[in-house]
Amino acid sequence: MSDLDTVMVKKYRNNFLKEVEANVEEGEWVKMCMQCGVCAGSCPLGPYWEHPPQEIFMMIRAGKRDEILRSSSMWMCTSCYNCIVRCPRELPITHIMHGLAHYAERLGIAPKQNPTRKFARIFWGNLTKAGRVNEPVLGVGLYFMNGFKEGIRTTLKMAPVGMGMMKTKRFNPFAFMFYRGCKGKKDIHKIIKKARELELAKAAKFGG
């Protein structure tokens, strides 16, 4: 995995495009972008993106591998689907953005401090551990995402809400201690492990 993040990519060649097509969800659509810019103009968070989707597609074709995969841009996507609805070439832009983010994460070169990434990791860890989401742990875990002090403050602030939920049986405090998860969680762990191996093997093909 370590050498994957320093692949040399030639400019304006097909190789990074092919890497994206092979590893990124819906990546085969990237080449179909016709650079009209409607996605960039439609994004409600547009001004906050380092590189809007249109530019990302061009950067992929231009072979700017590092710049894209280390960028925070695609982590900005809130899945509002405005761009998909409006794209004249019908590119699944939202999915491609998540796909790119995911690929960068797999390669371990996604921006470490990105809050979306942090949230995604906590969510994924929580989910895969038991095969389904342990809500109390996930919820309170998120309070501590940005440090212990802030976590304590938020927990205290939210305590009355939690008490209320407990009363109406929407919140089970024992889940902190005993959470069984789903039946075949061992198998789930195996499946995920295997899938990861396959993904990394595919990515490694482009590592040379």
Next chain:
Amino acid sequence: MAEVKIGAYVCKGCGLGERLDTQALAAIATREGKAVFAKEHDVLCSQSGVEMIRKDIEAGEVNRVVLAACSRRAKTDAFHFDTVAVSRCNLREGVIWTQPDADEARELTQEMGEDYVRMSCAEVKQMTPPRPNEQAERNRHVLVVGGGISGLTAAVEASRAGYPATIVEKGDALGGWAAKLWRRVPTRAPYADPRETGVAELIAEVEADPNLTVYLNATVTRTSGAPGRFAADIATESGKTVTENFGAIVQASGFTPYDANRLPEFGYGKSPDVVDQLGLEKLARQADGGPIKRPSDGKEVQSVLFIQCAGQRSQAEGHLSYCSGHCCNTSIKQAMYFKDRNPDVDTLVLYTDLRTPGKGEDLYRSGQRKGVIFTKGVAREVKLGPDGLQVQFRDLILDQEVSVDEDLVVLATGMVANSGVDIEASLQKEAPNGEQAPASQEVSVLNLDYRQGPDLPHLVHGFQDSHFICFPYETRRTGIYATGPVRRPMDIAQAIEDATGAALKAIQALENAAQGRAAHPRSGDLSFPSFHRDGCTQCKRCTVECPFGAIDEDEQRYPLFNEARCRRCGTCMGACPVRVIYFDNYSIDTVGQQIKAVDMPEESQEKPRILVLACENDAYPALDMAAMNRVGYSAYARVIPVRCLGSVNSIWVTDALNGGYDGIMLMGCQKGDNYQCHFVKGSELAHDRMSKVYDTLEQLQLEKDRVETHEVAITDIQRAPRLIEAMAETVKRVGPSPFKF
């Protein structure tokens, strides 16, 4: 027809009977218009009404007919009488639909109607039904100049329609540039892959067709005559000259590729690995389905870059300012030459605006699917690198300067029309915007013996047309149709469609000529200009100003009208300073007498008169449509339709001013570069002539505001009546004309 017997027919339908005193109108026609009788009818366009008129004509009761009913543009099928001169007195659109339906407006409405009846009677008195053209000849043979895809298609289409054709090709083979291509852009769904050119099959069809004659290595050294009776000298391969007669001519002389040597910045000429699109076609033909190799060392091409708009769509000196239309599709097709064989070859298309006409959008998508990379950018320079070429460009999306190494660079250069001699170049020393037409080889294509020059006039950038949108193929030489890239830049698919159209236009022209009828836009018109020889001063203004080159000079230097070349616009009539040119049904007098026939109220009555001379192509229909929408205008206006503003003789304006008119308006089509004039130059000439009328105004000590010239489009339904209203205001402001009696 010695004796003039005018029959006036007043319609009472469509509200005319209620709004106007038709009895009084009929009385005016007989008393003032000198009609032998005036009949009223409840619905004149009905069968009984038309029958009544027909009987009168057949019985010899009348030989001139005034139809006081609706506009000349309405009910043309019903009111169709060939044997007599007809004047349509526009009471419906011209009077009742433009005036308010109110008791207080009744007097002015009636006066308007009466004036129009007077005008029609005066007009028809001066008209005779057009005689058949004595010069008319039928020749079914079509001459096709050029044996490329356009010429071949035109010839085949003419032959399929039953008209023999002769192809004169300058080169030693048929097929033109299209025959030099490896594959062509797809023309059938799914428009995804290059296809066979089909040129060989087309050539085979031509060669097998007994209706078609082909001259190779031949040129047209002289063309004379007119539609229906063209004569062309063809200098053939053997050195002999053959003279043949033709009914019509299709000029499909095609294009010359822009000389890429004029683009040293892109390394053309410095490295054999920089080619233009035709150069790549050659490489692809050499490869014959195998890998395309670069010319310098025979290495298989692994990376290729296409520079779009090379030397075109640029204002730089020596570049083409226009888009050649086909090059984006062509580059996509050529990138597929590489991708289809080996998807690992890197193909980069550098464009600023990808323009893919026709079904090119599908081809573009297919190219993307195949992995062709499209980059919005501007090429700066192509240099020789250590191993191949180094291309520097600016990526306009990522906003950065880039340098890439390439095995091969293809320049998408443009098309230069093979339009022969620019006959107007000497007239317009320099175009107003300083832009110069690309230099075409100054060898005439048609060698016309017309007074106006040996080739077809250009529209813009050296392309031969008269209007790309409104009247395609219609050049300014009747019976000669330009088609293919000599008309405007186009690809094969468009050229085939274009040539088919041109062949049909040629057939239409020769059939019209056979019957002595005019071609577009007055198609079917039998009238043609004549002149009184004794009055002519040989000033040559008519021969110079005729937009269609229809007038030559005879041995005694009098104008020589070639009726079949004439479009019947009357520009010669408007130009003639001694007013000796006339049509049977349209002359200085037909309009002049209408102007005089209008009842001119005395100054004290405070009823001014505004004369509106409106072009029948756009301005008059606009006023008609305004009437249909009940958009009114001043009841003091008197509108006379003219064939073209170019036919307006300044004597009409002078006479009208002397006769006491308070205001005069000329309404013609848009002039200038984006002209809409159906006769190309008519409106412009009229504007020019009218600028000289201001001298007359000064002499008569009249206000300049009294004469106005306007450009009116057919869509100016609201604006045209407003212009008349504005003139009425002006007249009110400057006061009545001092020339009233």
